[in-house]
Amino acid sequence: xxxxxxxxxxxxxxxxxxxEAQIIVAPGVLGEFGVLTGHTPFMTSLKIGTIRYTDAxxxxxxxxxxxxxxxxxxxxxxxxxxxxxxxxxxxxxxAQAAMERAQKRxxxxxxxxxxxxxxxxxxxxxxxxxxxxxRRS
Numbered sequence: 001x002x003x004x005x006x007x008x009x010x011x012x013x014x015x016x017x018x019x020e021a022q023i024i025v026a027p028g029v030l031g032e033f034g035v036l037t038g039h040t041p042f043m044t045s046l047k048i049g050t051i052r053y054t055d056a057x058x059x060x061x062x063x064x065x066x067x068x069x070x071x072x073x074x075x076x077x078x079x080x081x082x083x084x085x086x087x088x089x090x091x092x093x094x095a096q097a098a099m100e101r102a103q104k105r106x107x108x109x110x111x112x113x114x115x116x117x118x119x120x121x122x123x124x125x126x127x128x129x130x131x132x133x134x135r136r137s
Contacts, residue, residue: 003037003038004020004021004022004037004056005020005021005022005023005024005035005036005037005039005075005076005077006018006019006020006021006075006076006077007019007020007021007024007051007053007076007077007079008076008077008078008079009051009063009065009079009081009084010078010079010080010081010084011080011081011082011083011084012082016063016081016084016085016086017061017063017084017086019055019056020055020056021053021054021055021056021061021077022036022053022054022055022056022058023035023036023053023054024051024052024053024077025051025052025053026046026049026051026052026065026070026077026079027046027047027048027049027050027051027065028044028045028046028047028070029044029045029046029047030044035072035077037074037075038074038075039072039073039074040072040074041071041072041073041074042071042072043069043070043071043072044069044070045067045068045069045070046065046067046068046069046070046079046081047067048065048066048067048120048123048124048127049064049065049127050062050063050064050065050127050131051063051065051079061086061087062086062087062131062134063084063085063086063087064084064085064086064087064090064127064128064131065079065081065083065084066081066082066083066084066124067081067082068080068081068082068084083124085128087131087132087134090128090131090132091132092129092132092133095125095128095129095132096125096129098121098124098125098128099122099125099126099129101121102118102119102121102122102125103122105118105121106118106119106122
């Protein structure tokens with residue numbers, strides 16, 4: 001069996017993940033990428049999406065990230081994200097409320113609305129909802 005690689009996902013407020021993984025797949029801005037132990041070092045930006053990884057026991061785990069940066073080293077992947085949540089920690093009702101707020105802001109044609117921020121909020125909430133609902137299937 002191959003050696004594991006350490007995954008660390010941190011935000012300005014908390015450490016979300018710090019554990020060994022067999023494989024890590026993350027949403028890079030240029031496309032999804034996977035990392036195994038011994039990977040060539042690199043850094044990349046992340047887009048809003050889901051980091052999927054298989055833990056040391058072989059269980060698939062998922063973490064929502066709202067973009068950020070990832071550094072891959074031969075023995076560790078570090079993710080710095082503005083916000084991140086494990087799938088099991090996503091509050092579905094809160095994500096749905098955030099989606100409704102973002103949709104209302106987008107529908108409002110006022111000049112006072114920052115449409116870029118509203119669209120990003122909508123994308124984040126939709127991604128969280130999809131991830132939270134995937135645990136039910």
